[in-house]
């Protein structure tokens with residue numbers, strides 16, 4: 001039986017700072033709501049002001065940030081919500097662990113690579129982080145002097161230099177519907 005209203009799922013947006021994760025997440029929540037889904041955005045920046053305020057940007061702290069967020073997302077998705085995660089999550093191992101937590105919970109997990117070149121992220125620099133890093137005032141910025149490992153098997157890739165946030169959100173919402181109905 002197919003369902004028009006998707007059940008729970010997690011959409012995991014990964015990419016550099018300034019790639020467009022928050023912007024796409026903000027567009028995705030209402031796009032999902034329009035399909036009847038209840039969606040919530042779990043944004044790395046915002047999580048770090050509360051749930052993860054004890055964490056920095058060492059590899060261990062980034063792994064812990066991904067672990068906590070994956071656990072929270074899987075709980076919400078297990079209750080029928082669509083958890084939209086927007087986390088830099090630069091390391092493949094951390095994203096793979098997030099996927100494994102969802103597989104264990106029987107919840108669909110869609111990894112979305114928000115693919116934007118470092119050059120374009122630096123041009124946008126919405127928070128001035130790249131300027132600070134280039135000025136030597138900030139160390140460990142992903143893409144500058146900390147690694148970003150591109151996904152090998154993301155369910156979707158959004159090339160933001162070619163696709164609008166609204167168009168990407170519509171495409172992701174459609175993929176969530178397909179993932180949910182394939183379990184029906």
Ligand SMILES: Nc1ncnc2c1ncn2[C@@H]1O[C@H](COP(=O)(O)OS(=O)(=O)O)[C@@H](OP(=O)(O)O)[C@H]1O
Nearest residue numbers: 017018044045057062065087088089090140141142
């Ligand atoms: N060194 C360094 N590297 C990356 N990001 C940095 C750093 N320092 C501060 N910020 C700000 O923190 C936001 C990323 O938090 P995340 O929890 O998504 O990062 S991670 O997944 O743990 O790598 C990130 O938010 P976004 O710009 O929305 O990606 C930045 O605003």
Ligand SMILES: Nc1ncnc2c1ncn2[C@@H]1O[C@H](COP(=O)(O)OP(=O)(O)O)[C@@H](O)[C@H]1O
Nearest residue numbers: 017018019020021022023124126160163164165
């Ligand atoms: N196609 C696009 N998708 C997403 N963001 C875009 C796009 N084109 C330009 N932008 C801009 O890029 C910036 C991305 O910032 P943000 O969403 O905070 O990124 P992140 O959450 O990945 O750090 C915003 O100023 C946004 O308006």
